[in-house]
Amino acid sequence: MSAYHPLTEQEAIELAQSLSNFFPEGAKLQSREIGDGNLNLVFHISDPATGKSLIMKQALPYAKVVGESWPLTLDRARIESEALIIEGKLAPGLVPQVYHYDADLALTIMEDLSDHVIMRRGLIECGRYPKFANDISEFLANTLFFTSDLGMNQQQKKLQVQNFINPELCKITEDLIFDDPYTVSENNNFEDAIADEAEALRADTALHLEVALLRQKFLTNAQALLHGDLHTGSIFITPESTKVIDPEFAYYGPMGFDIGAVLANLLLNYAGQEYWSTEDRAREEYRAYLLDTIQAIWTQFDQKFRALWDEHGVDRMANETEDFQNFYMQSLLQDSIGYAGCKMVRRIVGLAHVADIDKIPDPEKREKAQRLALAIGKALLKWNRKAASIDEVLEIAKKGV
Amino acid sequence: MSAYHPLTEQEAIELAQSLSNFFPEGAKLQSREIGDGNLNLVFHISDPATGKSLIMKQALPYAKVVGESWPLTLDRARIESEALIIEGKLAPGLVPQVYHYDADLALTIMEDLSDHVIMRRGLIECGRYPKFANDISEFLANTLFFTSDLGMNQQQKKLQVQNFINPELCKITEDLIFDDPYTVSENNNFEDAIADEAEALRADTALHLEVALLRQKFLTNAQALLHGDLHTGSIFITPESTKVIDPEFAYYGPMGFDIGAVLANLLLNYAGQEYWSTEDRAREEYRAYLLDTIQAIWTQFDQKFRALWDEHGVDRMANETEDFQNFYMQSLLQDSIGYAGCKMVRRIVGLAHVADIDKIPDPEKREKAQRLALAIGKALLKWNRKAASIDEVLEIAKKGV
Numbered sequence: 092m093s094a095y096h097p098l099t100e101q102e103a104i105e106l107a108q109s110l111s112n113f114f115p116e117g118a119k120l121q122s123r124e125i126g127d128g129n130l131n132l133v134f135h136i137s138d139p140a141t142g143k144s145l146i147m148k149q150a151l152p153y154a155k156v157v158g159e160s161w162p163l164t165l166d167r168a169r170i171e172s173e174a175l176i177i178e179g180k181l182a183p184g185l186v187p188q189v190y191h192y193d194a195d196l197a198l199t200i201m202e203d204l205s206d207h208v209i210m211r212r213g214l215i216e217c218g219r220y221p222k223f224a225n226d227i228s229e230f231l232a233n234t235l236f237f238t239s240d241l242g243m244n245q246q247q248k249k250l251q252v253q254n255f256i257n258p259e260l261c262k263i264t265e266d267l268i269f270d271d272p273y274t275v276s277e278n279n280n281f282e283d284a285i286a287d288e289a290e291a292l293r294a295d296t297a298l299h300l301e302v303a304l305l306r307q308k309f310l311t312n313a314q315a316l317l318h319g320d321l322h323t324g325s326i327f328i329t330p331e332s333t334k335v336i337d338p339e340f341a342y343y344g345p346m347g348f349d350i351g352a353v354l355a356n357l358l359l360n361y362a363g364q365e366y367w368s369t370e371d372r373a374r375e376e377y378r379a380y381l382l383d384t385i386q387a388i389w390t391q392f393d394q395k396f397r398a399l400w401d402e403h404g405v406d407r408m409a410n411e412t413e414d415f416q417n418f419y420m421q422s423l424l425q426d427s428i429g430y431a432g433c434k435m436v437r438r439i440v441g442l443a444h445v446a447d448i449d450k451i452p453d454p455e456k457r458e459k460a461q462r463l464a465l466a467i468g469k470a471l472l473k474w475n476r477k478a479a480s481i482d483e484v485l486e487i488a489k490k491g492v
Numbered sequence: 493m494s495a496y497h498p499l500t501e502q503e504a505i506e507l508a509q510s511l512s513n514f515f516p517e518g519a520k521l522q523s524r525e526i527g528d529g530n531l532n533l534v535f536h537i538s539d540p541a542t543g544k545s546l547i548m549k550q551a552l553p554y555a556k557v558v559g560e561s562w563p564l565t566l567d568r569a570r571i572e573s574e575a576l577i578i579e580g581k582l583a584p585g586l587v588p589q590v591y592h593y594d595a596d597l598a599l600t601i602m603e604d605l606s607d608h609v610i611m612r613r614g615l616i617e618c619g620r621y622p623k624f625a626n627d628i629s630e631f632l633a634n635t636l637f638f639t640s641d642l643g644m645n646q647q648q649k650k651l652q653v654q655n656f657i658n659p660e661l662c663k664i665t666e667d668l669i670f671d672d673p674y675t676v677s678e679n680n681n682f683e684d685a686i687a688d689e690a691e692a693l694r695a696d697t698a699l700h701l702e703v704a705l706l707r708q709k710f711l712t713n714a715q716a717l718l719h720g721d722l723h724t725g726s727i728f729i730t731p732e733s734t735k736v737i738d739p740e741f742a743y744y745g746p747m748g749f750d751i752g753a754v755l756a757n758l759l760l761n762y763a764g765q766e767y768w769s770t771e772d773r774a775r776e777e778y779r780a781y782l783l784d785t786i787q788a789i790w791t792q793f794d795q796k797f798r799a800l801w802d803e804h805g806v807d808r809m810a811n812e813t814e815d816f817q818n819f820y821m822q823s824l825l826q827d828s829i830g831y832a833g834c835k836m837v838r839r840i841v842g843l844a845h846v847a848d849i850d851k852i853p854d855p856e857k858r859e860k861a862q863r864l865a866l867a868i869g870k871a872l873l874k875w876n877r878k879a880a881s882i883d884e885v886l887e888i889a890k891k892g893v
Contacts, residue, residue: 240711245666246659252714253657258647265646270809296814303813307820310641311715313653408671412704413697419708 094195095152095165100124103134103147110191110200113145114138129155130163130339135203144205145190150197150339154263164259167339168197173254174341175201177316182233185226186335187327204334207327214323214360215447217377219330224387226333227326227353231388232395235346238316242403252313257342260319261309264340268433269306272441273299281440284458288465289440301472305429313343321352322434322445323360347426353388354427355434355468356445357381358488362435362464363447382485389427389481393420421479428484429475435468463491495596496553496566501525504535504548511592511601514546515539530556531564531740536604545606546591551598551740555664565660568740569598574655575742576602578717583634586627587736588728605735608728615724615761616848618778620731625788627734628727628754632789633796636747639717643804653714658743661720662710665741669834670707673842674700682841685859689866690841702873706830714744722753723835723846724761748827754789755828756835756869757846758782759889763836763865764848783886790828790882794821822880829885830876836869864892 098106100122107113107120114120118138126133131151137144150168153160172192179186187202213220236242238251271278273292281289292298318325319340327334361381364374397416404410409419438445439461448464451457470487478484499507501523508514508521515521519539527534532552538545551569554561573593580587588603614621637643639652672679674693682690693699719726720741728735762782765775798817805811810820839846840862849865852858871888879885 240708245711246663249657249659249662253654256650256654258650261650262647274808274812299809299813300815300819303809303816304819306807306809307641310646312712313714314712406707407675408700408704408707411675412700414701415704418701418705 095197097132097151098134098147098149098196098198100134103136106193106196106198107134107136107145107147107200110145113190114143115141135205137203144203146187146201146203148199148201165197167257167260168192168199169194170255170257170260170341171337171339172199174316174318174338175199177238178230178234178318178335178338181237182230182335185230185333186338204327204336207329207332207334210323210326210328211356211360211446213328214357214381215363215450217364217373218328219380220328220333221330223328223333224384224391227335228388228391228395230333230335231346231350231353231392232399234318235315235349236396236399236403238343239314239346241400241406241409244405251316252343255316255342257319257340260340261342261344264319265306265309267442268437269302269309272437273302278442279440280442280444282454282458282461284454285439285461285465288462292436292440292465292469295469298469298472301429301475302433305426305433305472305475308345308426309348312345315343315346317341317344317346317349318352319344319349321349323353323356324445345426345430347423347428348430350389350392350423350427351430351432352434354385354484355431355438356447357385357388358431358467358484359435359438359445359464360447361488362467363445363451363460382488385488386481386485389424389484393424396420396423424481425475425478428471428478431484432468432471432473432475435464435471439465439468466491496598498533498552499535499548499550499597499599501535504537507594507597507599508535508537508546508548508601511546514591515544516542536606538604545604546601547588547604548599548601566598568658568661569593569600570595571656571658571661571742572738572740573600575717575719575739576600578639579631579635579719579736579739582638583631583736586631586734587739605728605737608730608733608735611724611727611729612757612761612847614729615758615782616764616851618765618774619729620781621729621734621785622731624729624734625785625792628736629789629792629796631734631736632747632751632754632793633800635719636716636750637797637800637804639744640715640747642801642807642810644806646806652717653744656717656743658720658741661741662743662745665720666707666710668843669838670703670710673838674703679843680841681843681845683859683862685855686840686862686866689863693837693841693866693870696870699870699873702830702876703834706827706834706873706876709746709827710749713746716744716747718742718745718747718750719753720745720750722750724754724757724848725846746827746831747824748829749831751790751793751824751828752831752833753835755786755885756832756839757848758786758789759832759868759885760836760839760846760865761848762889763868764846764852764861783889786889787882787886790825790885794825797821797824825882826876826879829872829879832885833869833872833874833876836865836872840866840869867892 104120104122121137123135125135132149134147150165152165154163175186175189187204189201191200240248318338325337361378364378409415448460451460467488505521505523522538524536526536533550535548551566555564576587576590588605590602592601641649719739726738762779765779810816849861852861868889
């Protein structure tokens with residue numbers, strides 16, 4: 092019989108207290124449940140006397156999204172915990188530290204990052220994060236390179252693939268990102284004002300071919316251990332620090348899916364900024380900052396990934412074959428652009444939206460932001476297999492509707 | 493403690509006798525060990541009184557190839573047995589029936605196919621197999637389609653990937669096919685007469701790019717459950733029957749690797765026939781028969797795979813997206829041609845050769861056959877990403893050196 096049950100706050104405190112060498116013995120701990128209750132319980136446990144605190148995240152055996160509830164494997168807690176530990180080794184300081192994992196309770200105890208903000212909120216408030224491009228490009232280059240056949244023992248990598256088979260969470264992505272937005276589905280969710288856009292998506296056969304190709308890659312291409320859900324709601328940030336959280340969708344997939352997620356969420360904010368900011372000049376400056384950030388992320392990722400390859404590449408054919416690295420990096424850019432497009436489209440017409448756009452109060456401005464995001468997303472999708480430079484993404488974004 | 497130990501003939505007989513409902517009780521069984529002792533023990537066990545017989549194949553914990561010996565996992569017996577059972581369900585009658593699998597002994601008891609001949613020998617003797625193109629195209633279409641994301645539940649497929657992680661046997665392929673022939677390696681094995689060809693392979697950077705790309709796909713692309721070693725030595729044949737054996741290299745990889753293996757081994761025989769046959773007209777006729785067979789295999793595979801897709805496709809995006817099927821089939825053809833090229837090259841300069849060419853007694857003729865096989869293999873490699881029709885393979889083969 093499994094010992095699993097959702098913890099009460101009192102049980103959470105007792106478990107935290109039993110963690111050796113974290114809180115002083117006899118500390119009077121406080122607990123706040125800060126999760127949204129849709130997927131996980133999240134306890135913030137602190138000792139007011141010393142100011143020490145930690146986060147306890149427990150998976151719930153179901154998912155609730157927009158009112159729907161369906162059963163969901165607790166194995167995702169193991170995957171999240173193991174992925175965090177791997178990412179922490181490969182990209183030190185860029186993920187929360189894991190203190191403890193309890194398999195029976197599907198529970199991870201980790202570093203408290205309450206001094207950070209969720210990046211999505213930070214971007215909506217026009218925050219600037221001068222370290223972000225450097226940090227996220229390092230996170231992407233290190234985690235993707237060193238879990239791939241380029242950077243780790245290729246037989247060990249196969250065992251990693253085996254360990255990160257993640258059918259239930261992959262299925263969510265396969266449905267919500269690579270299928271529903273392009274057909275009539277109960278999972279779709281869009282405002283009446285853009286019903287014409289949703290209909291156009293269903294009829295656009297050239298677009299469907301690109302999505303179908305990217306879907307096949309997502310299903311079959313075990314290139315590297317992905318975070319699997321790397322949007323700006325999975326990033327905690329300050330001007331000095333970046334922490335990637337919540338890798339419960341981790342699995343072996345195409346690298347461009349993670350890179351594209353970051354680009355897409357910056358572009359979604361870009362599309363929303365058009366209508367958020369009240370002052371024209373500030374708005375234009377912030378939008379330029381977002382595009383500069385996108386360019387810096389790809390450019391630095393490309394440099395760092397190539398440098399890792401040159402220094403640590405394990406595959407003789409990949410290392411010594413002229414032009415192979417250039418070919419590989421261009422494929423990564425193309426995939427990243429394609430996946431960015433998929434992710435923008437689904438955030439406008441699919442089940443789960445983003446606050447960057449949905450919280451724009453004025454309905455007309457919101458509609459325009461939605462149309463802009465869709466225009467950029469579709470253009471990225473139609474361009475992806477032809478892409479040769481990140482500059483082309485910036486041009487597409489600047490061109491607008 | 494494991495019960496594993498290599499069986500004696502007497503133990504093999506006792507095990508066969510204990511198999512319920514196969515041999516009559518008290519039957520006086522005879523055993524012959526017919527394996528080559530390099531990888532497996534193979535016992536042929538028969539009851540002269542009834543004429544009934546079976547094959548007992550036991551994995552040895554090492555591999556011996558050309559004098560070298562290295563340890564090799566016994567798990568390959570499980571993989572072989574499970575792959576045979578899956579293939580038997582998906583392509584009935586085209587693999588030996590599995591009667592029993594013993595995990596502790598790494599042993600599979602299966603149908604005796606002694607009335608068939610190994611296809612490589614059959615081809616060397618200019619045998620004609622009018623059912624072969626039909627049978628092998630059916631084997632390929634059924635096993636590849638129904639184990640892929642196109643034809644089976646996509647979450648179940650991920651568990652199949654997990655079950656068929658096969659690091660040690662994949663490593664053999666990765667080294668011997670996708671690395672050694674293109675560098676200086678102790679694993680290479682070629683005659684002095686073609687040392688210039690081996691040197692040219694090492695210097696041909698355009699060729700290396702193609703091989704590196706195909707190697708990456710082999711490492712990462714979990715498209716379908718492959719046989720993994722589908723050369724003509726893994727096929728038992730008669731004019732009326734085709735049986736695919738020995739899937740111990742089975743794993744989830746790119747479909748073109750299996751298809752290409754069949755094409756390559758027919759082309760290796762084609763290259764050898766140039767110099768085997770004594771009578772010109774018979775030789776030309778047989779070579780034409782081999783090319784007709786290649787064309788028929790691809791054409792029928794293409795038809796059957798598309799028909800399965802149209803009737804049983806499970807992926808809405810793949811099914812309903814205009815042009816996606818054409819795109820997919822063309823990619824399969826291109827991969828098949830690329831992998832066929834890799835397999836031809838490695839059989840001439842790599843560790844393991846083929847009798848179709850190596851047993852040509854006249855050294856000058858043998859050398860010419862080797863050069864012809866290399867010329868065809870290299871041409872296929874350089875053409876693979878541009879290919880649009882199987883006819884192009886025939887043209888390359890006819891063109892010769």
